Amino acid sequence: MPDPIEKVSIIISKGSLEGIYPGLIMANGARAEGIEANLFFTFFGLDAIHRGRLDHIKVAAVGNPGMHMASLVGVLPGMSAIATHMMEKKMEAFDIPGIPEFMELIGDTGCGMYACKASVDLFGFAEEDFIEQVQGIITVGEFYEIAAGGEIIFT
Amino acid sequence: MTVTTIAGVDVDRNEEGFLTDPSEWTEDVAVELARAEGIDPLTDRHWEVIRFMRAEYEAKGTGPTVRILGKTSGVPVKELYQLFPKGPAKLAAKIAGIPKPRGCI
Numbered sequence: 309m310p311d312p313i314e315k316v317s318i319i320i321s322k323g324s325l326e327g328i329y330p331g332l333i334m335a336n337g338a339r340a341e342g343i344e345a346n347l348f349f350t351f352f353g354l355d356a357i358h359r360g361r362l363d364h365i366k367v368a369a370v371g372n373p374g375m376h377m378a379s380l381v382g383v384l385p386g387m388s389a390i391a392t393h394m395m396e397k398k399m400e401a402f403d404i405p406g407i408p409e410f411m412e413l414i415g416d417t418g419c420g421m422y423a424c425k426a427s428v429d430l431f432g433f434a435e436e437d438f439i440e441q442v443q444g445i446i447t448v449g450e451f452y453e454i455a456a457g458g459e460i461i462f463t
Numbered sequence: 464m465t466v467t468t469i470a471g472v473d474v475d476r477n478e479e480g481f482l483t484d485p486s487e488w489t490e491d492v493a494v495e496l497a498r499a500e501g502i503d504p505l506t507d508r509h510w511e512v513i514r515f516m517r518a519e520y521e522a523k524g525t526g527p528t529v530r531i532l533g534k535t536s537g538v539p540v541k542e543l544y545q546l547f548p549k550g551p552a553k554l555a556a557k558i559a560g561i562p563k564p565r566g567c568i
Contacts, residue, residue, distance in 0.1 A: 333567060333568060336529075336530075336568060337567060337568075339529075339544070339550070340528065340529050340550050340551075340552060340553065341550050341553060342548065342549030342550035342553065342554070403531075403568075404568055405530065405568070413529075413530055413533070413540060416533070416539070416540035416541045416544070417529065417540060417544055418541075418544050
């Protein structure tokens with residue numbers, strides 16, 4: 309049997325609902341398996357840890373073939389909100405937590421959470437903009453130090 | 464599947480070490496299984512989780528995931544990871560002699 313995975317560092321770079329959940333599920337699942345895990349939020353992925361934004365994450369209604377809806381329809385006002393509402397109802401039925409609850413759970417599992425310094429500077433954010441689970445704003449070099457000895461997954 | 468003698472009891476286990484027949488489980492088996500996972504001794508809080516896992520399995524036919532365990536067992540998620548650092552639902556299920564919970568979240 310191959311050696312089990314002992315450590316993963318997962319990068320979340322997108323700010324849509326479908327861009328954020330997979331990384332969160334993989335990080336939480338890693339911890340459930342006893343695997344050391346770290347989450348690194350960069351670019352629009354920062355919305356997942358932004359106090360004012362994490363409760364308003366939306367599904368992309370335009371340019372998203374997975375929605376099986378013409379982009380021309382997706383541009384109509386409110387379409388993204390409708391699609392998000394439908395997705396959230398479906399997820400609730402399957403007992404998948406909302407993003408705020410999920411972030412709290414993942415923090416409690418002992419997963420590390422970090423914000424990308426370049427993106428934080430670019431968007432003009434500061435430490436107080438982020439949820440308490442975030443352990444620091446770090447450079448890419450520091451990320452590689454934290455990720456050393458494990459697998460890196462980019463989402 | 465292999466048969467091993469644990470705490471004087473012959474138990475059937477799968478390749479991951481989970482008991483395949485939960486009725487073969489005894490509290491002494493649990494103590495030995497925990498020791499093999501580096502958990503020694505089992506505290507009252509460990510037992511609370513182990514008994515909860517068995518009760519859930521009996522009621523629902525499957526053990527709860529960490530999230531459900533944190534919501535329903537009376538032991539919060541942070542403490543679950545302190546009690547079972549190598550994965551609370553997975554390890555508690557193993558020690559409780561029930562199959563590994565298969566939920567993703």
